[in-house]
Amino acid sequence: MSIAVDGANAPQLPEDLVTALRALLGERFTTAHSVREHHGKGEAYHTPALPDGVAFANSTEEVSAIVKACAAHDTPVIPYGTGTALEGHTLAVRGGVTLNVSGMDQVIRVSPEDMDCTVQAGVTRNQLNEYLRDTGLFFPVDPGADASLGGMSATRASGTTTVRYGAMRENVLALTVVLADGRVIQTARRARKSSAGYDLTRLFVGSEGTLGVITEVTLRLFGIPEATRAAVCSFPDLEAAVNTVIAVVQCGIPIARCELLDKTGMKMICDYGKLDDYTIGDTLFMEFHGSEAGVAEQAEMVQAIAADYGAGDFKWASTLEERNKLWAARHNGLYAIMATAKPGQHMMNTDVCVPVSRLAECIMASKEDLEQSGLVSPFVGHAGDGNFHMSIIANYDDEEESRLAHEFHDRLVRRAQAMEGTCTGEHGVGSGKIDYLEEELGGAIDVMRAVKGALDPKNIMNPGKLLRL
Amino acid sequence: MSIAVDGANAPQLPEDLVTALRALLGERFTTAHSVREHHGKGEAYHTPALPDGVAFANSTEEVSAIVKACAAHDTPVIPYGTGTALEGHTLAVRGGVTLNVSGMDQVIRVSPEDMDCTVQAGVTRNQLNEYLRDTGLFFPVDPGADASLGGMSATRASGTTTVRYGAMRENVLALTVVLADGRVIQTARRARKSSAGYDLTRLFVGSEGTLGVITEVTLRLFGIPEATRAAVCSFPDLEAAVNTVIAVVQCGIPIARCELLDKTGMKMICDYGKLDDYTIGDTLFMEFHGSEAGVAEQAEMVQAIAADYGAGDFKWASTLEERNKLWAARHNGLYAIMATAKPGQHMMNTDVCVPVSRLAECIMASKEDLEQSGLVSPFVGHAGDGNFHMSIIANYDDEEESRLAHEFHDRLVRRAQAMEGTCTGEHGVGSGKIDYLEEELGGAIDVMRAVKGALDPKNIMNPGKLLRL
Numbered sequence: 001m002s003i004a005v006d007g008a009n010a011p012q013l014p015e016d017l018v019t020a021l022r023a024l025l026g027e028r029f030t031t032a033h034s035v036r037e038h039h040g041k042g043e044a045y046h047t048p049a050l051p052d053g054v055a056f057a058n059s060t061e062e063v064s065a066i067v068k069a070c071a072a073h074d075t076p077v078i079p080y081g082t083g084t085a086l087e088g089h090t091l092a093v094r095g096g097v098t099l100n101v102s103g104m105d106q107v108i109r110v111s112p113e114d115m116d117c118t119v120q121a122g123v124t125r126n127q128l129n130e131y132l133r134d135t136g137l138f139f140p141v142d143p144g145a146d147a148s149l150g151g152m153s154a155t156r157a158s159g160t161t162t163v164r165y166g167a168m169r170e171n172v173l174a175l176t177v178v179l180a181d182g183r184v185i186q187t188a189r190r191a192r193k194s195s196a197g198y199d200l201t202r203l204f205v206g207s208e209g210t211l212g213v214i215t216e217v218t219l220r221l222f223g224i225p226e227a228t229r230a231a232v233c234s235f236p237d238l239e240a241a242v243n244t245v246i247a248v249v250q251c252g253i254p255i256a257r258c259e260l261l262d263k264t265g266m267k268m269i270c271d272y273g274k275l276d277d278y279t280i281g282d283t284l285f286m287e288f289h290g291s292e293a294g295v296a297e298q299a300e301m302v303q304a305i306a307a308d309y310g311a312g313d314f315k316w317a318s319t320l321e322e323r324n325k326l327w328a329a330r331h332n333g334l335y336a337i338m339a340t341a342k343p344g345q346h347m348m349n350t351d352v353c354v355p356v357s358r359l360a361e362c363i364m365a366s367k368e369d370l371e372q373s374g375l376v377s378p379f380v381g382h383a384g385d386g387n388f389h390m391s392i393i394a395n396y397d398d399e400e401e402s403r404l405a406h407e408f409h410d411r412l413v414r415r416a417q418a419m420e421g422t423c424t425g426e427h428g429v430g431s432g433k434i435d436y437l438e439e440e441l442g443g444a445i446d447v448m449r450a451v452k453g454a455l456d457p458k459n460i461m462n463p464g465k466l467l468r469l
Numbered sequence: 470m471s472i473a474v475d476g477a478n479a480p481q482l483p484e485d486l487v488t489a490l491r492a493l494l495g496e497r498f499t500t501a502h503s504v505r506e507h508h509g510k511g512e513a514y515h516t517p518a519l520p521d522g523v524a525f526a527n528s529t530e531e532v533s534a535i536v537k538a539c540a541a542h543d544t545p546v547i548p549y550g551t552g553t554a555l556e557g558h559t560l561a562v563r564g565g566v567t568l569n570v571s572g573m574d575q576v577i578r579v580s581p582e583d584m585d586c587t588v589q590a591g592v593t594r595n596q597l598n599e600y601l602r603d604t605g606l607f608f609p610v611d612p613g614a615d616a617s618l619g620g621m622s623a624t625r626a627s628g629t630t631t632v633r634y635g636a637m638r639e640n641v642l643a644l645t646v647v648l649a650d651g652r653v654i655q656t657a658r659r660a661r662k663s664s665a666g667y668d669l670t671r672l673f674v675g676s677e678g679t680l681g682v683i684t685e686v687t688l689r690l691f692g693i694p695e696a697t698r699a700a701v702c703s704f705p706d707l708e709a710a711v712n713t714v715i716a717v718v719q720c721g722i723p724i725a726r727c728e729l730l731d732k733t734g735m736k737m738i739c740d741y742g743k744l745d746d747y748t749i750g751d752t753l754f755m756e757f758h759g760s761e762a763g764v765a766e767q768a769e770m771v772q773a774i775a776a777d778y779g780a781g782d783f784k785w786a787s788t789l790e791e792r793n794k795l796w797a798a799r800h801n802g803l804y805a806i807m808a809t810a811k812p813g814q815h816m817m818n819t820d821v822c823v824p825v826s827r828l829a830e831c832i833m834a835s836k837e838d839l840e841q842s843g844l845v846s847p848f849v850g851h852a853g854d855g856n857f858h859m860s861i862i863a864n865y866d867d868e869e870e871s872r873l874a875h876e877f878h879d880r881l882v883r884r885a886q887a888m889e890g891t892c893t894g895e896h897g898v899g900s901g902k903i904d905y906l907e908e909e910l911g912g913a914i915d916v917m918r919a920v921k922g923a924l925d926p927k928n929i930m931n932p933g934k935l936l937r938l
Contacts, residue, residue, distance in 0.1 A: 113826035223721035252692035357582035454923035
């Protein structure tokens with residue numbers, strides 16, 4: 001594991017701070033090793049880095065008090081939701097206090113007439129959708145993991161439905177944020193659009209906990225469509241599948257999900273899920289939302305396009321149960337991939353995003369590179385957005401294997417950037433992509449540094465992430 | 470005219486700066502009174518405030534050189550596109566150099582496959598759509614005026630199509646910006662989505678020239694729909710029209726435009742446009758985009774909802790010519806209203822935005838207030854977004870009349886804010902709404918001030934706008 005992180009053996013917290021946090025939170029502040037360890041590792045290949053203590057907050061007021069106490073001692077604060085981030089966002093690379101908001105799990109308000117709601121940051125997307133079940137509404141952003149909505153805001157998450165409904169960027173209306181000195185602000189009103197000053201909402205969406213702690217989120221909701229149909233379809237090769245997606249998007253077909261899985265990935269999820277009714281090939285998973293007539297029309301158009309690219313038959317899922325089974329297969333992708341790891345192997349899960357017109361070229365070049373390097377990874381893509389993932393399985397303790405994987409990853413990111421793409425479409429920068437971000441945006445990084453310096457002058461908010469200061 | 474502005478009699482520019490700008494731009498820098506006067510007045514009721522000079526830039530490099538020269542003398546820079554802003558954004562309230570980018574009118578790149586383009590900041594939306602005509606694509610954001618795309622980005626413009634296609638917030642992919650010290654940055658790559666660091670694109674979208682000068686804009690484009698139909702429909706009263714809109718939005722019907730015009734406004738546009746084939750009543754202007762079948766389905770659903778609220782017949786416009794005539798009538802609203810002004814009268818054009826569920830209540834209360842105050846204004850609304858405009862016609866040189874109008878405006882804004890709305894849905898803060906913004910967002914204003922201080926420490930970028938420093 002060659003990503004260097006500091007603070008793995010973190011210093012102790014100031015005694016006064018421990019006393020203050022104990023007085024504030026009682027048992028909900030702990031320095032127990034097992035709890036620190038649980039909070040100090042990510043889901044990915046990054047080296048664990050333990051916090052010195054973990055504070056569990058139940059309210060915005062508590063978050064404010066915790067941040068104030070930490071600020072008084074220049075102690076880092078690492079916001080933590082479900083710990084499902086993939087670029088080492090929650091690692092305590094400089095020690096400090098991990099601030100777990102998962103107890104902030106209340107849905108504060110739902111307004112069906114306005115199709116919006118406000119939730120505490122620890123509410124997960126599945127929890128929200130469960131809560132909304134009787135309202136006819138749903139929250140569409142779906143990154144796969146059942147992440148917290150605070151965390152999804154903080155990483156500007158997107159996922160399988162973004163091609164139709166947008167990402168967190170488009171679907172967060174307002175935030176309550178605790179700043180680095182403990183002040184609490186509301187970034188915007190609840191109106192659906194606004195020209196009222198700088199767009200602080202979107203400044204904090206994607207700020208990865210480096211500018212403050214998100215404690216409440218106001219979200220757009222959508223009506224559950226009258227009709228939903230999902231389909232899986234196999235293609236003669238990856239390029240044909242990608243080109244189908246590009247054509248669908250260019251035709252303006254409002255497809256709700258359009259997911260690419262290459263043959264390697266398809267085999268992994270079929271093995272993992274014991275699914276024997278899918279063709280093992282380069283595959284698209286699709287979903288159509290709309291009126292009965294609209295869904296039929298969309299499906300017909302997409303089938304025609306797919307046929308032009310030599311697609312096999314569409315395997316349809318129309319009942320909720322069938323659809324759940326289909327999407328569980330796709331969403332279990334990460335676990336399916338992890339299940340193929342041999343002892344000692346880990347997974348480097350990464351993402352890049354390119355203009356859609358370059359997607360086929362980027363994927364095909366990366367596939368060739370992968371084969372030449374002798375590494376193993378599936379290709380999994382939110383293809384309609386030009387965004388795809390690779391999960392490079394290797395023994396990262398083996399120097400040679402780790403070097404090969406990192407060099408491949410390097411080439412992958414630089415290939416995407418050379419095609420006017422970005423080093424991360426949805427996973428964020430975290431600890432893993434700081435240098436790529438610098439290369440990608442050049443002078444704009446100085447603007448980010450200036451903003452960070454203005455809002456967190458002591459650099460206590462999730463330090464060591466997103467920017468090198 | 471009681472909005473106080475300073476600098477109407479501005480001091481001279483430093484001689485060195487004049488020399489530098491003349492050397493750089495030749496005839497494209499001027500201190501001629503007529504040119505300064507043209508650039509020193511808005512379209513609205515705010516007191517004119519002339520710049521000390523006007524610089525016409527043709528490239529990002531020139532903008533950078535101009536800003537650098539001004540920065541060296543702590544001289545204000547006021548970015549200027551088409552001068553169609555409505556809250557005094559382009560007034561030189563502290564003197565300085567107005568930087569006119571209308572000569573930056575090149576479409577740099579169109580990628581039909583990616584459905585995006587990059588334009589120089591001075592390209593107007595009509596110019597872009599004309600340019601795109603043969604590609605099958607269009608840029609949807611439509612604030613009415615043929616504004617520059619740089620200016621539309623800077624004010625976070627929206628308009629009639631936002632209910633379907635989003636505002637500038639959603640449709641700007643990346644910006645080239647000249648910072649307050651002349652550095653040039655690119656805020657993002659061209660990928661359709663990104664989690665690569667702070668969302669600088671959206672920080673500059675809506676920053677009203679106070680953080681830097683936008684010189685290039687990368688925009689999302691959309692396919693021209695297979696079918697388009699527009700309709701006008703009259704309602705028994707304003708509330709019925711508003712409630713129809715709310716129901717349409719709540720049913721998730723993807724209506725492309727849904728504009729409200731009250732009886733007063735309808736009479737004004739019919740008189741102005743010599744239109745005798747519309748009913749003078751509280752009216753909705755609608756447009757439907759989609760496939761032939763989709764448009765028919767949407768239209769049928771909306772007609773059913775409208776009928777429930779007692780609507781009259783739909784007057785359809787299906788040919789391009791008919792549609793252009795219909796939307797010209799709506800878009801000429803501002804000029805139609807201005808045309809009713811008697812000598813000495815001006816127009817206070819304002820906008821507020823509330824959650825859609827409060828729209829009927831907000832409009833009806835404002836209508837009653839208007840009647841009691843004896844003032845005259847139409848109601849014009851992007852009703853699907855909860856956003857509406859009033860244009861209060863009065864003699865603003867008459868103290869009593871001006872006081873009445875300003876007091877009404879005050880109550881209007883506070884009424885919207887009390888309903889969880891905002892003081893501006895799309896016109897921006899400019900000089901006119903600084904105090905309302907403070908009341909609306911409280912502590913968040915300090916965050917805006919910190920960002921402004923970090924990016925423009927000398928406060929030379931459009932000073933006196935958006936924030937009180």
